Amino acid sequence: MNPEHCVIIGNGPAANEAALTLRGESRDLRITVIGQEPVRHYKAYLLPEYVSGKLAEDDLYVNPPADHRERDIKLRLGQKVETVSFDTREIILDHKEVVRFDSLIVAVGGIPRIPERLQVFSDLFLALKTLADARIWKQKLKDAETILMVGGDLTSLSFTKALLAMGKRVIFMINEDSFWPLRFDDEIRSQVTERLTAKGVEVLNRRTIKGLAGISENEVEIETDAEKLSVNAVGAFFGLVPNVKFLARSGLHIDRGILVDDYLRTRFAGVYAAGDCAQVYHPELRDYWVSIGYKNAWNLGKIAALNLIGGKIRAQAVAQSIFRVGGIAVNTSWWTEF
Amino acid sequence: MTCKNLVTNEQPSTEKRAGGVVYSADPADFAYARVNIPCQEACPAYTDIPAYIRCAYERRYGRSYEINRSVNLFPGVLGRICSRPCESKCRHGERELGDPVGICHIKRAASDFKGPGRIHGETIASSPGKTVCVIGAGPAGLAAAHDLSTIGFDVTVLEAFDEPGGMLRYGIPEFRLPRNVLKQEIDTILRFGVKLRTGIRVGTDVAMEELLFRFDAVLVAAGCYVSRKLDVPGENLPGVSSGLAFVVDANARRAPVIGDDVLVIGAGFSAFDCARSALRLGARNVSLCIRATEEDLRVTEDEIFETKREGITIRSLVVSRRILGNGKVEGVEFLRTGPGDRLPNGRRHITPIEGSEFVIPADSVIVAIGQGAEPIPSPGETDRRGVLTADPGTFRTSVRQLYAAGDFMTGPTTVIESIAAGRRAAEQIARDLTGKRFREWAIRIEEARLTDRERSWDFIPRVEMPAVLPVQDRLHPPDRQVEIGFSDEEAFEEAKRCYLCYLHYEIDIDRCIYCRYCIDVAPRDCIKLVQEVVTDEQGAITGFVETNEWGRVSAVAIDNSRCIRCGACVRVCPMDCISVSKVQKVERLLHPWGDT
Numbered sequence: 001m002n003p004e005h006c007v008i009i010g011n012g013p014a015a016n017e018a019a020l021t022l023r024g025e026s027r028d029l030r031i032t033v034i035g036q037e038p039v040r041h042y043k044a045y046l047l048p049e050y051v052s053g054k055l056a057e058d059d060l061y062v063n064p065p066a067d068h069r070e071r072d073i074k075l076r077l078g079q080k081v082e083t084v085s086f087d088t089r090e091i092i093l094d095h096k097e098v099v100r101f102d103s104l105i106v107a108v109g110g111i112p113r114i115p116e117r118l119q120v121f122s123d124l125f126l127a128l129k130t131l132a133d134a135r136i137w138k139q140k141l142k143d144a145e146t147i148l149m150v151g152g153d154l155t156s157l158s159f160t161k162a163l164l165a166m167g168k169r170v171i172f173m174i175n176e177d178s179f180w181p182l183r184f185d186d187e188i189r190s191q192v193t194e195r196l197t198a199k200g201v202e203v204l205n206r207r208t209i210k211g212l213a214g215i216s217e218n219e220v221e222i223e224t225d226a227e228k229l230s231v232n233a234v235g236a237f238f239g240l241v242p243n244v245k246f247l248a249r250s251g252l253h254i255d256r257g258i259l260v261d262d263y264l265r266t267r268f269a270g271v272y273a274a275g276d277c278a279q280v281y282h283p284e285l286r287d288y289w290v291s292i293g294y295k296n297a298w299n300l301g302k303i304a305a306l307n308l309i310g311g312k313i314r315a316q317a318v319a320q321s322i323f324r325v326g327g328i329a330v331n332t333s334w335w336t337e338f
Numbered sequence: 339m340t341c342k343n344l345v346t347n348e349q350p351s352t353e354k355r356a357g358g359v360v361y362s363a364d365p366a367d368f369a370y371a372r373v374n375i376p377c378q379e380a381c382p383a384y385t386d387i388p389a390y391i392r393c394a395y396e397r398r399y400g401r402s403y404e405i406n407r408s409v410n411l412f413p414g415v416l417g418r419i420c421s422r423p424c425e426s427k428c429r430h431g432e433r434e435l436g437d438p439v440g441i442c443h444i445k446r447a448a449s450d451f452k453g454p455g456r457i458h459g460e461t462i463a464s465s466p467g468k469t470v471c472v473i474g475a476g477p478a479g480l481a482a483a484h485d486l487s488t489i490g491f492d493v494t495v496l497e498a499f500d501e502p503g504g505m506l507r508y509g510i511p512e513f514r515l516p517r518n519v520l521k522q523e524i525d526t527i528l529r530f531g532v533k534l535r536t537g538i539r540v541g542t543d544v545a546m547e548e549l550l551f552r553f554d555a556v557l558v559a560a561g562c563y564v565s566r567k568l569d570v571p572g573e574n575l576p577g578v579s580s581g582l583a584f585v586v587d588a589n590a591r592r593a594p595v596i597g598d599d600v601l602v603i604g605a606g607f608s609a610f611d612c613a614r615s616a617l618r619l620g621a622r623n624v625s626l627c628i629r630a631t632e633e634d635l636r637v638t639e640d641e642i643f644e645t646k647r648e649g650i651t652i653r654s655l656v657v658s659r660r661i662l663g664n665g666k667v668e669g670v671e672f673l674r675t676g677p678g679d680r681l682p683n684g685r686r687h688i689t690p691i692e693g694s695e696f697v698i699p700a701d702s703v704i705v706a707i708g709q710g711a712e713p714i715p716s717p718g719e720t721d722r723r724g725v726l727t728a729d730p731g732t733f734r735t736s737v738r739q740l741y742a743a744g745d746f747m748t749g750p751t752t753v754i755e756s757i758a759a760g761r762r763a764a765e766q767i768a769r770d771l772t773g774k775r776f777r778e779w780a781i782r783i784e785e786a787r788l789t790d791r792e793r794s795w796d797f798i799p800r801v802e803m804p805a806v807l808p809v810q811d812r813l814h815p816p817d818r819q820v821e822i823g824f825s826d827e828e829a830f831e832e833a834k835r836c837y838l839c840y841l842h843y844e845i846d847i848d849r850c851i852y853c854r855y856c857i858d859v860a861p862r863d864c865i866k867l868v869q870e871v872v873t874d875e876q877g878a879i880t881g882f883v884e885t886n887e888w889g890r891v892s893a894v895a896i897d898n899s900r901c902i903r904c905g906a907c908v909r910v911c912p913m914d915c916i917s918v919s920k921v922q923k924v925e926r927l928l929h930p931w932g933d934t
Binding site: 082092116120210211249256283286 | 433434631632633643646647648649654655674676677691693694695696807808809810
């Protein structure tokens, strides 16, 4: 008889912790991890330091290359899932291969969010979510002197710090979209402005972008309601949204993320969601929440795996905790509004 | 071609015309069209979509407009506001094939570029000497009036509002539907002598009994103008309005008073119209509150995107519990909801989560959760609300010569559904009054050749509708049309993407040498080695029994429901045994004086 096949879609902290937990609990299970990026699991939060040259690429990787093989976990990298059929329990990859599963953990994480009103300019924005993004930034920064940061999130602050360390001129535009999904009130605005200014960042407050135009390979012109700017690159940091569009109409309940119960179960037996793509109702918050951050994802991946093999562990929102980055307080433990 | 011939070689009932054109009434051929031209089948009015897109590609916009108008009557209107059931069935949107063709946007291009002097051809008939009164000048009523007038009936339309159009005029904001476009198409509909009387409310200004006495038939197509209520405490507080009242006031230029923080409760097109109109009337923060998820919304993805782009927030999985305020609205208390299974009516079952109460402050609340028909004093059977009931198949009420159609009969539907219903009701009334049929649907089959479509066109990305940007420029003036419309070049590029599913590819089994070159070049599993063709009792193909055992192969068959009409098989066939024909579901005026 064939062993039960558990497939994990995703290759981030939730996915990998789920795979390791499953293997730790069961030697018989056949485990496959399907990742879209063509590289093994790395610490995305270190990407700013990789871009600045402080860390080498090898410093980013979590495990040695042979780790999954030695644990008998099949790692399929660079493979995009096109859709999932829960009736037939099949995953369809974009090269048309069909992968059967008995149980499934979806841990695909998030993708950079661009507010709808700015999506028309998406081609001119650079993100810093993946290693591929980081490589683009490294190349770009060889010739770039002035960088405009729009939006604002945890990554943008550490990246700003890295850019300043590289001697770059950084302009930070703060408006109502900044530090989403935090409520960006006047107090936070002045706190952020003060800290950034003290670090040598030029802060533009309450600007609305009216247009962006690529003037050349190395120049972008930005028109706001107050001025015209010319910079070498524009970094967009508007937070992340669950990467679940490929599951639309699959039958899963999807709101912003995949709706799961306290045990991270979806509406299909044996199918779980964990990490930044799962959305859970929390009675104390009286709201749904989606975790962000490496530690939360790691924890949820573990819970999903343990529940999949018979556990009964509730995924509870971590009490509101404040991360301090560069002296600026940012809540990353959970967020409730999108 | 008929599917039936492929299987049984039986001759269907057909009518041959000159030029190799055949009109078929064979149910098998209707079944073929139903499966293989999914866009046309999804359109309630059965608009011949491949045909009009092909005309747009050929830059024959006038003809493209006429193909539309012949069945849906309002191409310029629908090109802007149709709910696009066709696009969700477009084969180009199937998994691995990309995005659906922008069918609706091409329709608008046909309207925009047809030329101002376009003369609308129409076959008309002499008068059978019958009079019909249509109550309501909305899409259903106007469609019925049009069809009856073109076959010679003396038609009078009574409209309660000051101007015709119904929800098209009073429900849809001008930023989505410019009134000059609406006026032009209504004028064209009324041109065959339809008498329009506005400002007349049946039951108040004239009694139904009198209409039944004066006219040979009366059709009630009065739409839905009673707002559904939330039935929660606080609903009567000042600052709370119904979505219907809000849009009617806004569209009648009686600008409703709106606050800074607006909550719109509802999930349909009307709710979206309310939210976007509120923004244009000066609201600062507008939120749409929906019971289920965005995925469950019945509006188009474009609508959701544009709404968000204008800065409107969609708050999902919430249900209102009570409206708060002291002398005026101050906010709404909601409960979170959990989604359940989908109900038979397509809506999502939701479960409120007890103990999840929370409040969203607001100074205006618009409730847009649906409408119902307003009871009209009338003889005849009614439902429990007092609204006249009718048979959905015949549109007849329990009173002879009294009919009901459109949203009045069914509850709120889409514009295209209303138009189709109005037209069907007109045909039924004409038959009942004269004993004759005036229009019928047939399958038109014509020999065709390969088109100039190139395989590379299948990979052209969908051309998005250009819209006014930046967003701030949309809001002033508030009636500024948001969607700009395709340019000629954009329409041409998008039209290239259509597979032209009305083309039918068929292998002549008698000449086929089973070389299988066609299978080798097929871009997907559309050509099959079949052991048996499965048909239903009408002879329509319902499936193929495929085989890999050479000894069992009885035919090489093209599965037209999988075929993307690339033509590669025709080009590669060494025996030239693959034929192409054009199959269209068309409506025909039977005879200027009807056909018994």
